[in-house]
Amino acid sequence: MIRRIDLREADPGVDYRSAVPRADFDIEAAVPAVHAICEQVRTGGRDAVVELGERFDGVRVDDVRVAPEAITVALEQLDPDVRAGLEESIRRLRATCANELETDAVTDLGPGARVTHRKVPVGRVGLYVPGGLAPLVSSVLMNTVPAQTAGVGSIALASPPQKEFGGSVHPTILAACALLGVEEVYAVGGAQAIAMFAYGLPADAEHPAVDRVDLVTGPGNIWVVTAKRILKGQVGIDSEAGPTEIAILADDTAEAAYVAADLISQAEHDPLAAAVLVTTSERLAAQVEDELETQVAATKHSERITTSLGGKQSGIVLVRDLEQGLAVVDAYAAEHLEIHTEDAAGWAARVRNAGAIFVGPHAPVSLGDYCAGSNHVLPTAGCACHSSGLSVRAFTKSVHVVEYxxxxxxxxxxxxxxxxxxxxxxxxxxxxxxxxxxxxxx
Incomplete structure (x- = not known):
């Protein structure tokens, strides 16, 4: 189900970043088609957005803006247990975001010479929430809470129209919007959503304008990511996030059942998701392989998971010691990195490149996806070596104020x-x- 990569005899100068390949995610190949979509939205406005939604999502939505009463009803009908989970996740995320707020830095360089480094929130943002293979309600929270904490004054959110719900946004996503006070919601998905945010839509006799935004954030498929790249000069973006990925650094002390479950948890997202175990232990590798066979067979999305685990982007990497393992995971620069070793905190402190680090056996990535208080919108494809996950800082900009x-x-x-x-x-x-x-x- 999952291949092995043996690096124990690798030469000291080996390029570990290429030793663990990733899935094919060819943005350049998608550029011509996505460029055409963006141009269609730029020139055709609302009619183009409606037509593209019908073509790609299989449902026609004449008014792409979700009515406020539909957002209210979604919250009223939300399962109480789901609401409780969302509220706790919001509470924890607000607490960590509040601690991320930066204050102005004032430097006096001499008599009558002062420079102030002022933090200013972005004026208007467009948040994208995927709704394809799964309605990622948690992404509503992860995008909205840091934007609100930063002081963003205008927030709009887009998510694909759902045929099952009459062309509206998934009701759980709408309920999360209601909990957070997000009232401007659009049933628009894919590249056309990013283009709508970048260019705006003019008003007509029946619909108000959709004002263009200053910044677009949120994960998405290759169409969304490609649109971000194309429109980056027109609008700010958070990142070009590709398929999700997990790396786990483990030794003999790791619990195989936990490791296998965590690999599966990310493989569940997407057939292109990457699941990588880096371990010093052949015994653990064999136990994890056995656990994968058992656990995958019992999961709901076993076909999707099997494709992910069997892809070239996934594997069990054998290393001679934890020092080599640390070098491998640092080179790989995973979106999510778990540490299942003796002195896990000590090894985690030495990691330089990861979107988020989960320390020890009781901090799985799933915790970070929902209720850890951390943000799950993170750099992928090795970009953690130079980029950070979504935070309050992403929704602010710095301005130097010079007074002489x-x-x-x-x-x-x-x-x-x-x-x-x-x-x-x-x-x-x-x-x-x-x-x-x-x-x-x-």
């Missing part, structure tokens, strides 16, 4: 003029001297 008095300017004026002349930009220097000379004559 005549005295403060005079102290540094000669340096500015000298540097301007070194770059052959005399106008820059003149903008300084016109002020210093004026002050000298007063």
């Amino acid at each position: 008095s005549a005295e403060g300017l005079a102290e540094v004026a000669d340096h500015v003029v000298t540097l301007a002349e070194a770059e052959d930009l005399p106008g820059h220097g003149a903008a300084i001297t016109v002020r210093t000379r004026a002050e000298q004559t007063r």
